[in-house]
Amino acid sequence: MSASMLLLAQEANLPGGADTGTGEAIAFWILGPVALAGALGMVSARNAVHSALCLAGAMLSLGLLYMAQGAMFLGFVQIIVYTGAVMMLFLFVLMLVGRDSSDSVVEVLRGQRAAALLFGLGLAVLLVGAVGRAFTDVTPVGLAAGGQNWNGNVPGIGQLIFTKYLFAFELTSALLITAALGAMVLAYAQTRADAKRGQRATVEARLRGEYARISPLPGPGVFATANSVAVPALLPDGSIAPESLSEIIDRTEVAARPEPTPDDAHALTGNGARTDAVEGSEA
Amino acid sequence: MSTTYYLLLSALLFSIGAVGVLVRRNAIVVFMCVELMLNAVNLSLVTFARINGALDGQVMAFFVMVVAAAEVVVGLAIIMSIFRTRHSASIDDANLLKY
Numbered sequence: 001m002s003a004s005m006l007l008l009a010q011e012a013n014l015p016g017g018a019d020t021g022t023g024e025a026i027a028f029w030i031l032g033p034v035a036l037a038g039a040l041g042m043v044s045a046r047n048a049v050h051s052a053l054c055l056a057g058a059m060l061s062l063g064l065l066y067m068a069q070g071a072m073f074l075g076f077v078q079i080i081v082y083t084g085a086v087m088m089l090f091l092f093v094l095m096l097v098g099r100d101s102s103d104s105v106v107e108v109l110r111g112q113r114a115a116a117l118l119f120g121l122g123l124a125v126l127l128v129g130a131v132g133r134a135f136t137d138v139t140p141v142g143l144a145a146g147g148q149n150w151n152g153n154v155p156g157i158g159q160l161i162f163t164k165y166l167f168a169f170e171l172t173s174a175l176l177i178t179a180a181l182g183a184m185v186l187a188y189a190q191t192r193a194d195a196k197r198g199q200r201a202t203v204e205a206r207l208r209g210e211y212a213r214i215s216p217l218p219g220p221g222v223f224a225t226a227n228s229v230a231v232p233a234l235l236p237d238g239s240i241a242p243e244s245l246s247e248i249i250d251r252t253e254v255a256a257r258p259e260p261t262p263d264d265a266h267a268l269t270g271n272g273a274r275t276d277a278v279e280g281s282e283a
Numbered sequence: 284m285s286t287t288y289y290l291l292l293s294a295l296l297f298s299i300g301a302v303g304v305l306v307r308r309n310a311i312v313v314f315m316c317v318e319l320m321l322n323a324v325n326l327s328l329v330t331f332a333r334i335n336g337a338l339d340g341q342v343m344a345f346f347v348m349v350v351a352a353a354e355v356v357v358g359l360a361i362i363m364s365i366f367r368t369r370h371s372a373s374i375d376d377a378n379l380l381k382y
Contacts, residue, residue: 016333035292036296036299042312043300043303043307055318058296065292071341074341086351086352090314093359093363116302117306119301119305121298124298127294127297131290131291131294132287135286135290138286140336141333153338157341157345160338160342165342165346172350176353178353179356182360183357183359185360187363
C-alpha cells in the first residue's frame with residue numbers, strides 16, 4: 001500500500017498531472033507574459049529581424065510551457081524544429097530578401113489597419129470570453145492518471161503514431177517530400193533570364209547601337225607622352241581628346257602650389273650668414 | 284491555477300497573430316504571424332490532451348508542426364521567387380492578378 005501511495009505521489013508530481021502545482025504556476029506566470037510580450041513585439045516591431053527574434057522568444061517559452069504540461073516530446077520538438085530550424089530559415093530568407101525591405105506605411109485600403117485592430121480586439125474578447133466561461137470548472141484528468149497504456153510521453157506518442165494514426169503519419173511523409181520538391185522548384189535560381197552577357201553578345205549589342213558609342217572610351221596616354229591618368233590623350237592633330245579626361249579631374253579644384261623659395265640648399269639650415277661668407281670668399 | 288489559463292493564453296496569442304497577418308505588409312512577417320497562430324493552437328491542443336488524459340491531442344499538435352514546417356518551406360520559396368521577379372517582399376506589390 002505504501003508503495004502504491006508513493007507511486008501516486010510521484011505521479012502527482014509529474015508534469016502534466018491532474019492538478020497544477022506551485023512550480024507550474026510560477027513557470028506559467030513567467031513564461032506566459034514572456035510569450036505574450038514576444039508576440040506583441042513581433043507584430044509591432046518595424047524591423048523584420050526584430051520580429052523574428054521576438055517570435056523566437058515566444059516560441060521558446062511556448063516550448064517550455066509544453067514541457068510544463070507533460071508534453072516532453074513536443075516541447076523538445078518545438079525548441080529544435082521551431083526555434084532552431086524554422087526561425088533560422090526565416091532569418092536566412094530575411095537576409096536573402098533584404099532586411100531593409102521594411103513595411104510600407106501607405107494604406108492601400110482606407111482604414112484597413114484600424115479595422116484589423118478592431119477585429120483582433122473583438123476576436124480576443126470573443127475567444128477569451130467563450131473559453132473563460134466554458135471552462136470554469138474543469139478538472140483535468142491528467143496524463144499520468146488517465147487513458148490508454150500510459151508508460152511515458154515518448155513511448156505513448158510513438159505507440160499512437162504507429163498504430164492509430166499510422167495512415168496520417170505515412171501521408172505526412174508524402175507531404176514532406178512534396179514540400180521539399182516544391183521548394184526546390186520554386187527557389188531554384190532561374191539564371192537564364194539575367195545571365196551575364198558574353199563578349200560576342202556585347203560586340204553584337206554595340207554594333208546594333210544599344211550603347212552610346214561603338215568603341216570604348218579612349219584611354220589616357222594614347223598619342224601622349226605619358227600614360228598617367230592626369231595626362232589627356234592627344235588626337236592625331238595634336239589636340240586633346242576630351243573624352244579621355246576623367247570627369248573627376250575636371251571637377252577637382254586644384255590648389256595653387258606655393259612658390260618655392262629661390263634660396264639654395266644652405267638657406268634651409270637657417271644659417272644665412274654662411275652663404276654670405278661663401279659668396280665673399282668666392283669674390 | 285487552473286488549466287484554463289493555458290487556453291486563455293492560447294486565445295490571446297491567436298488573436299495577436301491574426302492582427303499581425305492583417306496589419307503587417309512584409310510577406311515574411313505575415314508568415315511569422317501565421318506561425319504564431321499555429322503555435323497558439325498547438326498550445327491549446329496540448330492543454331486539451333492534458334484535460335482529457337489522452338495523448339491524442341499531442342499527436343495532433345505533432346502533425347500540426349509537421350504541416351507547419353512544410354508550409355514554411357514552400358511559402359518561403361514562393362516569397363523568394365516573387366522577390367526575384369518583383370524585387371519586393373511587400374504583399375501590396377504582388378498585384379498582377381488584381382485587374
